[in-house]
Amino acid sequence: MTASTMxxxxxxxxxxxxxxxxxxxxxxxxxxxxxKVIPALLGRRRxxxxxxxxxxxxxxxxxxxxxxxxxxxxxxxxxxxxxxxRELCMQVARDLANFAKHRAGLAIVAVYGGAPIDxxxxxxxxxxxxxxxTPGRLADLMQRREIDLSxxxxxxxxxxxxxxxxxxxxxxxxxLAATPESRTTLLFSATMSxxxxxxxxxxxxxxxxxxxxxxxxxxxxxxxxCHTVRATDRYPALRRIVDASPGIFGIVFCRTRQETQEVAxxxxxxxxxAEALHGDLSQxxxxxxxxxxxxxxxxxxxxxxxAARGVDVSELSHVINYNLPDDPASYxxxxxxxxxxxxxxxxxxIALQRDQRRVxxxxxxxxxxxxxxxxxSGREVCEARLQDFAETFAALxxxxxxxxxxxxxxxxxxxxxxxxxxxxxxxxxxxxxxxEAYHGAPDLNPPAAKGAKAGDQAEExxxxxxxxxxxxxxxxxxxxxxxxxxxxxxxxxxNEGTGIRxxxxxxxxxxxxxxxxxxxxxxxxxxxxxxxxxxxxGKPVKxxxxxxxxxxxxxxxxxxxxWKPAARKPRANSRPKHPNQKYSGRGARI
Numbered sequence: 001m002t003a004s005t006m007x008x009x010x011x012x013x014x015x016x017x018x019x020x021x022x023x024x025x026x027x028x029x030x031x032x033x034x035x036k037v038i039p040a041l042l043g044r045r046r047x048x049x050x051x052x053x054x055x056x057x058x059x060x061x062x063x064x065x066x067x068x069x070x071x072x073x074x075x076x077x078x079x080x081x082x083x084x085x086r087e088l089c090m091q092v093a094r095d096l097a098n099f100a101k102h103r104a105g106l107a108i109v110a111v112y113g114g115a116p117i118d119x120x121x122x123x124x125x126x127x128x129x130x131x132x133x134t135p136g137r138l139a140d141l142m143q144r145r146e147i148d149l150s151x152x153x154x155x156x157x158x159x160x161x162x163x164x165x166x167x168x169x170x171x172x173x174x175x176l177a178a179t180p181e182s183r184t185t186l187l188f189s190a191t192m193s194x195x196x197x198x199x200x201x202x203x204x205x206x207x208x209x210x211x212x213x214x215x216x217x218x219x220x221x222x223x224x225x226c227h228t229v230r231a232t233d234r235y236p237a238l239r240r241i242v243d244a245s246p247g248i249f250g251i252v253f254c255r256t257r258q259e260t261q262e263v264a265x266x267x268x269x270x271x272x273x274a275e276a277l278h279g280d281l282s283q284x285x286x287x288x289x290x291x292x293x294x295x296x297x298x299x300x301x302x303x304x305x306x307a308a309r310g311v312d313v314s315e316l317s318h319v320i321n322y323n324l325p326d327d328p329a330s331y332x333x334x335x336x337x338x339x340x341x342x343x344x345x346x347x348x349x350i351a352l353q354r355d356q357r358r359v360x361x362x363x364x365x366x367x368x369x370x371x372x373x374x375x376x377s378g379r380e381v382c383e384a385r386l387q388d389f390a391e392t393f394a395a396l397x398x399x400x401x402x403x404x405x406x407x408x409x410x411x412x413x414x415x416x417x418x419x420x421x422x423x424x425x426x427x428x429x430x431x432x433x434x435x436e437a438y439h440g441a442p443d444l445n446p447p448a449a450k451g452a453k454a455g456d457q458a459e460e461x462x463x464x465x466x467x468x469x470x471x472x473x474x475x476x477x478x479x480x481x482x483x484x485x486x487x488x489x490x491x492x493x494x495n496e497g498t499g500i501r502x503x504x505x506x507x508x509x510x511x512x513x514x515x516x517x518x519x520x521x522x523x524x525x526x527x528x529x530x531x532x533x534x535x536x537x538g539k540p541v542k543x544x545x546x547x548x549x550x551x552x553x554x555x556x557x558x559x560x561x562x563w564k565p566a567a568r569k570p571r572a573n574s575r576p577k578h579p580n581q582k583y584s585g586r587g588a589r590i
Contacts, residue, residue, distance in 0.1 A: 012038045015068055021101040022064075031057035034064075036210045037186070041065035041154065047185045047207040049200055051192055058188050062156045063096045066130055069153065072105035075127025076151040082135055082175065084162040086112035087286070087311060092158065093132040106130070111147075113137045113535065114283055121146045135163060135171035136484075140538035142178060149175070154184045160196055161189040161329060166306075167489035169195070171537075176203045190336060191329045222339035226349045226359055226370040233444045235263065237350050237375055238322060239270055240444065242300065243434060244376040246388035250318030251311065252302045253325070253334050256495055263322060264302040271433055274300035277307045279496055279533075305330055306496060311337070320348045324358055328365040335366070353446060378441025385434050386427065393426075471521040472506045474546040475528075479536045482512045490517050493541070497530025498523060516546065 007030055009019055030038065033056045040048055042065045052058050066079040081096075083089040093110035100106045109128040111120045113136055120137070124147055131138075131147070141147045155176065157163065163172060176185075176199075185204050189196060200207055229237040242248055252267075254260040257278035264276035275289050275298050286307075292298045294313055301311070305325065316338040325331050331347075338345025349370065351359055363369055376384070414422065428435075479485050487508045494503055494517070506518030519527055524545065531543035 007035055009034075009038075009064075013042045014038065014064055017102040018064060018068055018099060021099055022060075024101070025098055027060065031061075033058055033210065034061045037061035038065055040208070041184065041186065042068065044153075044184050047187075047204040048210055049187045049189075049192070049204070049207045050210040051189060052210075058158070059092055059095045060099070062154075062158075062186055062188070063092070063099050066154060066156070067096060067100040067103060067106065070103075070106055070129040072103070072129065074129065074151070075107070076148060077128060077131045078151060079130045079154045079156075080149065080152055080175075080179070081130070081132045081156040081158055082138070082163065082172070083112075083132060083158050084134065084166055084168070085306070086114050086134055086283075087290075087307075088159065089132050089134050096130060096132065108132065111137050111141060117141070117538065135168040135175060136535075136537055139171040139174050142174065143537070149178045150180060152179045152183050154186070155179055157185070157187045157189075157199075159189065159333075160187050160199070161191045161193060162333065164193065164195050164199075165327065165329070167484055167486045167492075169199075170484035172199065190332050193329070221344045222335050223344070223346045224335065224349070224363075224366070224368055224370045225346060226351055226372050227375050228351050228353055228356075228372070228446060229375065229444060230446050231352055233446075234322065234350055235266060237444055238263070238320065239267070240375050240378075240381055241320065241348060241350075242267070242272060243270075243438075244381045244384045245318065246385055248318050249296070249299050250301075250316050250320060251308060251334075251337060252300055252320045252322050253308065254302060254304060255323045256498075256500065257304060257307075258498075258500060259322075260302050260304055260307075264300075267300060267302070270437075272300055273298050274302055277301055277303040277311075279304075279307060304496065305334070306492075308334075308337075313337075315343065316345060318346050318348060320350070322350055324349065324351060324355055324362075328358075328362055331362050332366060374445045377443060378438030381438050381441075382431070382435055385431055389427070389430055472504070472518040473521040473524050473527075474506075474516055474518050475531075476544045476546050477515045477517060477531060478513075478542045479539065480511045480514045483536045483539070485510060485515055485536070490515060493531060493534055494519060494527055497533060498526040500526060503527075 009022055009027065009030055012030060012035065014022070033050060033052050037048060037050060037058075038061060040046065041062060050058065050061070062081070066081070070078050081092055083092055089110050089112040093108055096108050100108065107126070107128040108130045109120065109123045110132045111124070112134040117137070117140065121141070121144075124131075124141070133141075138147070142149070157172070185207070187196070187200060187204065187207070227237060227241065238252065252263060252274075254263055257276075257280055260276045260278045261280075264274045267274035275292070277286065277289055281289070289298070289301070290311065293301050293311075301308070303311070319334050319338045321331070321334060325334065335345075335347035338347060349359060349362075359370060417425070477485075477490065487510065490508060491505055494505065500523060503523050504520040507516070508518070509516040528543050528545070531541045534541040
């Protein structure tokens with residue numbers, strides 16, 4: 001598109017007061033998704049389903065029209081944005097506030113879990129035209145009758161696929177059912193599942209589908225790289241990838257919060273500016289970590305998928321998958337965090353040999369081939385670091401006026417060193433730790449022969465035997481289907497809450513108001529503690545050990561009578577049994 005034909009925000013119908021704020025943010029020309037969504041929402045033409053990756057400008061696509069259309073004379077909520085996590089909720093609210101900087105009288109309130117609800121209730125009572133919310137907290141506020149959605153003109157489902165993956169289907173149904181039928185509904189998602197299509201069919205009116213990039217695909221300017229390693233070499237492989245990438249700025253995705261912390265600690269010990277982001281951190285700690293990361297003080301953020309949702313940093317050079325995600329759609333979200341705002345990026349997968357089938361599934365999902373590369377050797381890592389130092393050293397600008405007083409003394413002190421000796425000492429001082437770490441470093445690339453594959457298979461067999469030999473404890477949990485619980489969500493609470501990989505899970509039973517879940521008895525204490533940290537729809541989650549499967553202890557308290565099985569009614573044609581009695585009839589023994 002040439003400069004003479006390039007569309008401007010003014011041509012899309014954006015008002016001057018908002019254009020002023022966009023200019024201050026450095027927004028010059030609309031992105032493709034903004035060109036398609038802004039006029040549609042401003043004109044209230046029709047509902048839209050927008051399939052777009054993170055980093056395409058979707059927040060401004062729906063945020064600018066919401067800010068412009070809001071009636072500041074009416075203090076009731078007119079626009080609602082639903083987000084899967086509190087981090088994304090807070091980020092979207094900040095962005096809307098920036099767009100509305102020069103709109104006097106416009107109030108924006110963010111409501112999300114993990115923060116005092118009383119403070120959010122006070123903000124809502126003072127009046128707000130725009131509300132940004134997580135589904136669980138908003139559903140809680142609706143049940144308390146602290147928010148009225150009857151005047152909504154527009155509803156936005158941001159990262160809708162993530163909300164469904166997190167088990168918020170019931171909350172979404174509850175919220176959308178309370179909104180006016182005349183509303184405009186926009187659905188933004190990186191992928192389009194059948195479950196998402198079901199929501200669209202139920203709550204949207206002949207939606208227009210906007211596709212930015214390929215359906216369910218990854219960003220076009222992201223390179224996808226796969227390194228195959230032995231199971232025991234996963235962290236050494238990660239360190240080697242990071243050490244061979246001077247200037248790296250990225251996110252390392254791990255499966256559990258315990259693994260997240262362990263990896264961050266090891267990276268820190270190995271000289272990298274890294275910190276973990278996981279559910280055990282308080283909101284203040286999370287904010288501190290994210291501020292340091294956004295400011296570039298931290299170069300590596302080590303996070304779980306759940307913790308990283310809502311992390312909005314556009315300059316990432318790398319995304320590293322320390323583990324493959326369980327859901328291929330999660331890889332799309334991970335890789336979409338790099339290669340944003342016109343930049344190129346790299347998404348790296350650290351895979352075991354047994355993971356190759358899953359890697360091929362990812363290739364089909366994103367419509368791209370991975371570049372299968374060997375891990376760099378120790379010598380290649382050192383060369384990369386030394387070359388980077390040499391380029392930085394050569395580009396240094398020196399203010400001679402500040403050094404001229406000290407140069408004579410330094411020259412005399414170093415007079416016995418020739419140029420080569422001086423260079424060696426500079427390199428030793430600057431890169432000595434890396435050179436020492438990789439001196440005689442082994443080759444981490446597994447052979448293509450059967451030996452490595454057999455080793456991985458043996459490890460997998462040992463894990464399976466360990467799981468098969470586990471004794472199971474049955475836990476009673478005080479939330480069920482009526483609270484939006486799904487088996488996946490219960491398992492996620494165990495995995496994320498304990499931070500322990502591979503806890504064996506047995507039978508799961510979901511009732512309306514409570515659930516049972518069986519899990520490895522060795523982790524009973526950790527599982528009990530894990531559930532204690534969760535809330536569902538504002539209700540604290542409680543777990544108890546079911547001492548007896550036939551009659552667990554929790555049935556003996558108040559209200560136990562209603563849990564007793566109903567007495568079996570005798571069949572109409574049954575008769576008292578007598579040792580010498582013979583009777584005939586349906587099902588009788590003669």
